[in-house]
Amino acid sequence: MKKKNLLITLVLVLAAAVIGGVYLKGRSQAPSGSLAIVLDGSETLVDPFSAPSVPVEGTTVNGKGEEKEISETGAALKDVLALAGVGEGAYTSVRAVSSDEYGADLTEEEISSGDRAFLVRDSSDEGQETTRLIVFGDTNSKRQVKDVVRIEILQ
Numbered sequence: 001m002k003k004k005n006l007l008i009t010l011v012l013v014l015a016a017a018v019i020g021g022v023y024l025k026g027r028s029q030a031p032s033g034s035l036a037i038v039l040d041g042s043e044t045l046v047d048p049f050s051a052p053s054v055p056v057e058g059t060t061v062n063g064k065g066e067e068k069e070i071s072e073t074g075a076a077l078k079d080v081l082a083l084a085g086v087g088e089g090a091y092t093s094v095r096a097v098s099s100d101e102y103g104a105d106l107t108e109e110e111i112s113s114g115d116r117a118f119l120v121r122d123s124s125d126e127g128q129e130t131t132r133l134i135v136f137g138d139t140n141s142k143r144q145v146k147d148v149v150r151i152e153i154l155q
Contacts, residue, residue, distance in 0.1 A: 035119075035131060037084035039091075039153040044084040048119045048131055051079035056118040058136040060144060068141075070134055074120035077133070077151075078111045086153055088112045095152040096133045096145045104143035105154075106135065122146060 034045045056074040059067050077096075078088065094111065097103045110116045115136070122132035124147060133145040 035080065035148065036150040037081065037086060037153065038150060039084070039086060040155075046080065046083040048075055048080045048083075049121065051075035051083055054079075054118070056120055056134055058134075060134065060136065060141045061139055063140045063142070070136075072120045072134075074118045074134070076114050077106070077117035077119060078114055080119055081111070081151070081153075091153045091155055093154045095154060096143075096148050097150040097152060098145050099130075099147045099149045102145060103152075104133065104135070104145050106143070110135070110137075119148065 035048045037044045037046060052075065053073050054076055056070060056072045058070055060070060061067050077094075081087075081094070088108065088111075091108055093105050093107050095103045095105050106117050117136075118134045120132050120134055122130045124130050130147040131149075133143070133148050135141075135143040
C-alpha cells in the first residue's frame with residue numbers, strides 16, 4: 001500500500017513539474033528596461049521611459065482606506081502606448097501585466113485623460129530596476145501593478 005501511494009505521489013510531482021516547465025517556457029518576458037506592448041498577437045518592445053517625462057503626483061487609497069501620497073516622475077501610459085504606434089481609439093481597454101502574471105485593466109477613457117494612468121520607475125527586492133503602474137482615482141489601489149512587463153491591448 002505504501003509503495004502505491006509513493007508511486008502516485010511521484011507521478012503527480014513529475015506531472016506538475018512538466019506542466020510548470022511548459023507554462024514558464026511559453027510565457028513571454030520583456031528584456032530588462034523594456035516593456036512589451038501586445039496587439040493582435042504581435043509584440044513590440046519599448047523603453048517606457050523614453051516617453052516624455054511628466055510629474056506623477058496624487059493620492060492613492062488602499063483597501064483599508066489608508067491614503068498614500070505619490071510624488072515621482074514617470075510617463076503617462078497613453079504616451080508609452082504611442083511609442084508602440086497605438087493611438088487613442090485603437091482599443092477599448094488595456095491590461096497591465098506583472099512578471100508574476102498579476103494584471104489590472106484600464107479603460108480607454110482612463111488612459112486618454114492623461115492624468116490617471118502612469119508608469120514610474122521602481123526597484124525590485126533584488127535591486128533591479130522595474131516599472132510600476134500608478135492609477136489615480138480608485139477607492140482601492142488594486143490596480144497599482146508592480147514590475148509591469150507587458151501591456152496587452154484589448155479591442
